[in-house]
Amino acid sequence: MQHSREALLHAYRQMKVIREFEDRLHSEIQTGEIAGFTHLYAGQEAVAVGICDHLDDNDKIISTHRGHGHCLAKGVDVKGMMKEIYGKADGTCQGKGGSMHIADIDKGMLGANGIVGAGAPIAVGAAIACKLDGKGGVSIAFSGDGACNQGTTFEAMNLAAVVKAPAIFVFENNHYSEHTGPSYATATATDIAGRAEGFGIKAWRADGIDFFSVYDTMREVLDYVRAGNGPAAVEFDTERFYGHFEGDPQRYRGPGELDRIREERDAIKTFRERVTGASLLDAADLDAIDAEVATLIDESVDEARAAAPPDPADVIKNVYVTY
């Protein structure tokens, strides 16, 4: 755990932005002002940030339908994203994508995706592009334990292995594919990464709640892939604090399960304990970030509410470049 003070503050801020963004959406959705489906990432912050803190704009990621955390960690504009989720004209995707389809190509964020398992083959294409460009870039496919059962994921892993693409398959195992637990839905529930090994892909496994575990594991994974060894896979054990979608009453959860994971498996709390316990940061440093982030999210919600809706005439804009 050798992080500069700045790096630690940055990592905490990024995780806190995701948590506040999602917690705030969870409450704002009750107002009825946000249309459509929203799938919150809260609880899984350490994975997105522990990975993306290693990346620059030259590296690509492909996200899932639970994509806000990946977008924020990759540097997509917070206020633009909030406006997009509110369906506003100057949202990240001009109100055309919404929560499930946010992308920012310039940041190397090639899109959240409404289709479970669709991202992995796209990430392999981006990885092939990185390889052809020869600038050391990698491409990361985020998949949940649900997406790991889609054939696309298997096709993508095999293709990446065959062409030795610098692709990294990140499995965020939050133990629920939609509303179904892994003991039923995933034949290798206790070891998704082992599936990658079946394709001859080197795999890692780590705790996805502890930022430092994610960060240190990803350093190894990225060193391996950037050295030209072809694809890699890594499975992070993590937790989903909210339901599959907002409004999901989560009747499938065990008694006390949510209280227990919030108490024992909270990435933000874990980070605070680690850095203050090792005297790397003071509680006051972290509290200052909390306040700053709270203000940022307040502003982003206020601005999203006040922002202009899209012009209905734009409904057919950008279907094609030329038609």
Add this chain to the structure above:
Amino acid sequence: MAQMMLREAIVQTLHEEMARDENVVVLGEDVVGGMGTPGGPEAIGGIWSTSTGLWGKFGDRVIDTPISESAIVGAAAGLALSGKRPVAEIMFADFIGVCLDQIWNQLAKFRYMFGGKTVCPAVIRMAYGAGLNAGPQHSQSAYSLLTAIPGIKVVMPTTPADAKGLLTSAIRGDDPVIFMEHKALYGVRGEVPEGDHLLPFGHARLVRAGEHATIVTCGFMVSFCEQAADMLAQEGIACDVIDLRTTSPIDEEAILDSVEATGRLVVVDESPPRCSLAADVAAMVCNKAFASLKAPPELVTPPHSPVPFARELERAYLPQPSVIADAVRKTLAYR
């Protein structure tokens, strides 16, 4: 101009475009062919011989893939989002069932759902069509299905020159394109312009001109319509035969201008009839040129059936030139 087969025009175009732009990447099953087998690389050069010699010249930019259609189209999408110009091959159009999500929900929608902040210049080539007794899963004309998807363009060349002109435009354009090659047209010969040759999409080709009826068609059916027009010419009936070249975008102006002049429309379409290109063209004409019509439009299509295997059955399935000629006569006989 050089004489060559349609398949050779495609190979030549791929060679020229890969040489012109290093961002052009070719991928697909056996596009190199023979990788990892005793015959060695380029033992095949594409099962349609449409990528012969590319690997030897362009190396890593020609990628043999496993049999994984979703991965092929998905990889093309990822390449396109990363600044490349992929040309992916799906061996048979029938296989889009395997990878339709990557075409329909991914490629076709990226630009729109990302608010116009990206282009997605991927070309997906695929062989389509009946006539080779390849049976129900290797003979379909998927273009009506694909034309129904907003966000992609659908292109169907019928001559070697058009194959070069349309494929060049597809590769250089910034929108995703489904480029459909009829299996029975690969061996058709014709003059192909040398050097840069680009054809714009949405501009039909008037195959022949005639004042009595308008035949609108595309792809392999163009040659059947020409045969029908030859039969009719012997009876003094002259037809406009319009080869659409692209079904998305479609050249409405060419269709409407012709129907306004002839007053009679026959649409000939190799895809199944329900929700088809034929239905689409007929509806458009009824909607926009109803007053010009002197007879109800005739829709000449296969039956609403899978494509059968046996020669006799497949012949009964495909609209034969005599059936097309009958349809024209029917519009002329209408009172």
